[in-house]
Amino acid sequence: QAAQKSGYKHFMLKEIFEQPQVIRDCLAGRVDERKQTLDIPELKTMDVPKRLSIVACGTSYHAGLWAKYIIESWARIPVQVEIASEFRYRSLVLDKDDLVLAISQSGETADTLAGMRIVREKGVPVLGLCNVVGSSVARESDAVIYTQAGPEISVASTKAMCSQLVLLTLLAYYWGEKKGTLRQEVRDTILPGLLALPKQLKEELPMIRKKAKKLAREYAWAKSFFYLGRGINFPLALEGALKLKEISYIHAEGYASGEMKHGPIALIEPDFPTFALALDDFLLPKVKSNLKEVQARGGRIIALTHKGANIQEEDTWVIPRVRGPLGSFFVLPALQLFAYEMAVYLGKDVDQPRNLAKSVTVE
Ligand code: G6P
Secondary structure: OOOOOOOOOOHHHHHHHOHHHHHHHHHOOOEEOOOOEEOOHHHOOOOOOOOEEEEEOHHHHHHHHHHHHHHHHHHOOOEEEEEHHHHOOOOOOOOOOOEEEEEEOOOOOHHHHHHHHHHHHOOOOEEEEEOOOOOHHHHHOOEEEEOOOOOOOOOOOOHHHHHHHHHHHHHHHHHHHHHOOOOHHHHHHHHHHHHHHHHHHHHHHHHHHHHHHHHHHHHOOOOEEEEEEOOOHHHHHHHHHHHHHHHHOOEEEEEEHHHHHHOHHHHOOOOOOEEEEEOOOOOHHHHHHHHHHHHHOOOOEEEEEOOOOOOOOOEEEEOOOOOHHHHHHHHHHHHHHHHHHHHHHOOOOOOOOOOOOOOOOOO
16 A cells, blocks of 8 residues: 555545646647647537536535536536435426536446436436546446546545546536637637646645645644635635545535625634635635625634735735636645645544545445
């Protein structure tokens, strides 16, 4: 096992640090660097869907929620994102022109598979996005896109989500291009931005880890955490909270920051810290005003932000200023490494957290 960890203390840490290579592998053969064009051969036989339902569980569900923002914005396809265990028992309203996208790292999650089978019985096509070649999701989908993240050993999913976000970005771009709805700004920035990511992220990861370690020491006393974000950062807030729960056993809630005022703010007090995703996008002024509310109640804040965003929280954590959805590729490892360093500091079993399984093959 020590050899498999390539010198890293845990598989989770190794897998977080593999993310630059994962991005590179996901782009290989799909994005032509010279011509700056995109091809997804797996989609050749599929029309652009009129409506999309994304079905998944856990971290894969968060990837689906994230994708909704860009698929709707770039390809103008209405997207519903569904927790598979709910989806499978609902009275589904689906149409033959719809597409169901099943996202699963393992390709064996029972609820996701059950959802897919119901859909296919209704004659609605299923596109699988999964990591394990030849898995049930891969075999039972009408078409499958592999995420090419390599084997993920740590129970808490990290690099698989990174690979899902890359492929979902490509999917949104591909459909947008086919429909002619891509904005020029997206055309100009996304493919070159993706190609530049592996190098940038590789350089940044050690710095991100250093800051995560420092903050973990300062916040390991916390019994509860809020994770707040808006827009595309909201699903990442959910993922940050999930990572912290899974491996450090600290209670954490991810919330859309604008929703705090409808209840959760009642919980804020000095020993209930907030991890805020305060990145420099069009929603930043709104996030800032949400954070003022937290501060006014004495809540401590870690604010993950960009240089120049003018955030004046106690603990600001500046990550590279990559705007738009590609910024998420820096937010995600910051959240992962913060949870990792908290769990290590608290002496938890990072790779094998209690009560959790890597793949949930029963209902
Ligand atoms: C389990 C794992 C999670 C994972 C979820 C969905 O709960 O512990 O890390 O996100 O299953 O798994 P899947 O393989 O379908 O992506």
